[in-house]
Amino acid sequence: KQEVTQIPAALSVPEGENLVLNCSFTDSAIYNLQWFRQDPGKGLTSLLLIQSSQREQTSGRLNASLDKSSGRSTLYIAASQPGDSATYLCAVSQNYGQNFVFGPGTRLSVLP
């Protein structure tokens, strides 16, 4: 049974810092890994999707990497801003079209 963990559970940084969020999964036979952002009281917004054949994806100040063999993904946020404050969740699917299993999220606070 796939399990996803995220470390740290919470993180507080000053504005302008570069930061890394971690995601680990127990079964390396994944098809997709997706990073989401969730603002308080809102749904999940997709940030980046990495397919199993890819090693990284980039969107603006965000870069996500995937190391299937070690069961890890990292989300790198460059030059953090207060508007980046949110909970970041990662999720993995075992096969195309299958359910995504979610981690508990990392709550990020970027202080002005």
Place this chain on the structure above:
Amino acid sequence: EAGVAQSPRYKIIEKRQSVAFWCNPISGHATLYWYQQILGQGPKLLIQFQNNGVVDDSQLPKDRFSAERLKGVDSTLKIQPAKLEDSAVYLCASSSYYRGTGELFFGEGSRLTVL
């Protein structure tokens, strides 16, 4: 392109009452998911539909929860009777099965409070 639509956004009921949530996925998305998210946790799958057929409902408490997706488009999730522990956000998501990458898109969620 319109996103995933959900209603109502908020619902407060007393235990043992019933409630229903509605979801309209992104146009053309064959796969629809209902997730339950308890405060401070990641979403947990309740049920997955492929068109109007059930793919996975192994974690759906079938004694009180039911869901349907008539005509392979809209879906309704019902809870009857509700328990205190059902207080959570119910998230609907969809993805395109026949083309694309399998990326998941979520609605805003329906927040349920059971008193």
